[in-house]
Amino acid sequence: MKITDFLQWSSARLEELGVESARLQSELLLEHVLKEPRLELLLNQNRDLTDNEQKHLFGLVERRSQREPLQHIIGATCFCGLEIRVSSSVLIPRPETELLAEFAWKHLSREYSSRNSPLTLLDFGTGSGCVSIAVAVNCRKVHAWAIDVSQEAIEVARANAECNGVGGRIQFIQSNGFSSLPNGLQFDLIVSNPPYVPHGEIQGLEPEVRDHDPHVALDGGFDGLDFFRLIAGEAGAFLRSGGGVMAEFGDGQNAAIREIFEQHQWKIDCIEEDLNGTPRFLIALPSKSLKDLR
Ligand SMILES: C[S@@+](CC[C@H](N)C(=O)[O-])C[C@H]1O[C@@H](n2cnc3c(N)ncnc32)[C@H](O)[C@@H]1O
Numbered sequence: 001m002k003i004t005d006f007l008q009w010s011s012a013r014l015e016e017l018g019v020e021s022a023r024l025q026s027e028l029l030l031e032h033v034l035k036e037p038r039l040e041l042l043l044n045q046n047r048d049l050t051d052n053e054q055k056h057l058f059g060l061v062e063r064r065s066q067r068e069p070l071q072h073i074i075g076a077t078c079f080c081g082l083e084i085r086v087s088s089s090v091l092i093p094r095p096e097t098e099l100l101a102e103f104a105w106k107h108l109s110r111e112y113s114s115r116n117s118p119l120t121l122l123d124f125g126t127g128s129g130c131v132s133i134a135v136a137v138n139c140r141k142v143h144a145w146a147i148d149v150s151q152e153a154i155e156v157a158r159a160n161a162e163c164n165g166v167g168g169r170i171q172f173i174q175s176n177g178f179s180s181l182p183n184g185l186q187f188d189l190i191v192s193n194p195p196y197v198p199h200g201e202i203q204g205l206e207p208e209v210r211d212h213d214p215h216v217a218l219d220g221g222f223d224g225l226d227f228f229r230l231i232a233g234e235a236g237a238f239l240r241s242g243g244g245v246m247a248e249f250g251d252g253q254n255a256a257i258r259e260i261f262e263q264h265q266w267k268i269d270c271i272e273e274d275l276n277g278t279p280r281f282l283i284a285l286p287s288k289s290l291k292d293l294r
Contacts, residue, residue, distance in 0.1 A: 001054055004045035006030065010061045017065045025070050029060045032074045067207035080134040082164050089152035091217035093130040096274045097193050100248045100281055101134035103272060104191045107246070107283075109139050112188060118143040122181075122238060124192035124231065125149075126172065127217060129157025131191055136166040145185065147175040150216060178234050186240045193248040194227030196220040224250055228257050232264035236286040244269065244285045254279040 001009075007026050014022035031038040033056050041047075049057070063073050071077040071092045076085045079093040080101055086092050108119045119141045123132035126146035136142045148154050151174045161167040173180055197218040202210060209218070220226050228247065235245050245266070249257050258268055267287040274280035 001049050002045065003030065003041055003047050003049065006049060006054070006057060007045070010057070013061060014065060017067075019064060019067070025064060026061070028070060028074070029057060029064065033057050033060065067211065069208045069212050072212060079128075079130040080138070082130075082134060082137060084128050084130045084133070084160050085156065085163070086128055087152075087156055088212060089150060089214060090128040090156050091213050093128055096280055097131065097248060098134070099272070099274060100191065100193055100246060101131045102138075103281060103283070104131065104189060104246055105135045105138040105142070107244075108135070108142060108189055111242075112141070115141070120144070120187045120189075120240070122147070122185075122187040122190045123170075124178075124190060124235075125194045125217075125227070126157050127153050127193075129160045129170070129172070131193060132170050133157075133161050133164050133166055135191070136161075136169050137164055142169065144170045145181065145187070146170055146172045147178075147181065148172075149174065149176045150214065153214075153217075177230055178238060181238065185238060186243070187238055188240055188243045189246065190231070190235050190238060190243070191246045192227070192231060194220065194231065196224045196227065196248075196250040196253065198222065198224035220250075223256070224253060225256055225260060228253075228260050232261045232266060232284075236264075236266075239286060244283060247282045247284075248280060249282060251278060257282055 010026035011023040014025055027038050030041055033053055060073050069092055071086050076083050077093055080098050084093055112119050121135055121142050121144040123144055123146040126132055126148045129146060132144040132146045136144055146157060154172045154174050158172045161170045195218050197220055199219055199222055202218055254271060261284045265287050266284040269283040269285050271279045272281040
């Protein structure tokens with residue numbers, strides 16, 4: 001079998017089973033198995049595949065056709081240009097979250113350009129660590145804490161930080177909400193992509209998400225808003241004067257989230273859209289002084 005035959009067969013098989021971007025996914029599986037850049041492989045489509053390569057590829061196409069995510073099969077994904085390893089213990093980082101990380105490092109670099117001491121970030125619900133790692137890589141003055149209720153996720157995140165050269169600037173701890181953060185810690189920015197899917201909608205998600213992302217990373221409670229109530233209620237005590245919160249939220253949650261933060265005395269600085277023009281990110285500042293919030 002030649003590369004061209006494999007691509008034709010695999011694309012047709014995956015497409016027939018409802019997998020999106022079947023041709024691209026087939027090319028990425030090929031790149032993974034042959035360990036050569038995709039574009040080079042596409043220029044050599046008449047190359048014969050060895051028996052071992054074919055066997056390996058057929059196995060991976062079978063896994064993908066069972067709707068196992070490509071990122072789990074490959075074991076990694078790309079986030080803000082960085083390689084982030086993933087497993088079934090962590091949410092696969094989503095492209096829209098790259099914008100959240102970018103807003104965070106740009107905000108910190110801009111607001112504190114003259115500060116010589118470290119800029120401090122808390123990543124709430126770090127998962128694979130993608131957000132705090134991307135911020136630390138792009139803003140060398142950042143020292144971060146990253147928390148997650150899942151110890152397995154913390155281990156994946158810590159390994160990702162090491163691989164991306166920022167392990168020394170991110171402190172990872174397992175924590176249910178803010179409960180295990182040492183008293184007295186205060187941050188310039190708290191960033192979060194919390195679980196925000198309404199509990200009752202999880203069963204209706206695509207199989208790749210429903211059956212492979214950890215439910216603890218998806219489930220935002222009855223209306224999807226539990227974690228925004230938690231953050232709005234408790235994050236203020238962990239902010240330095242002038243600090244703020246940046247959070248990603250789901251489709252149609254804009255108005256409810258504004259209301260939650262306003263009820264907890266936050267000032268909404270702005271709501272930013274994702275690349276599709278859908279409101280997706282909240283940037284809020286406590287409107288009371290830190291003294292009043294504690
Ligand atoms: C939507 S995922 C985001 C992961 C990662 N930050 C990203 O953007 O890809 C939400 C994360 O929140 C974590 N989480 C869920 N409940 C939590 C809790 N009570 N306290 C802290 N983290 C929690 C989950 O384990 C999961 O890793």
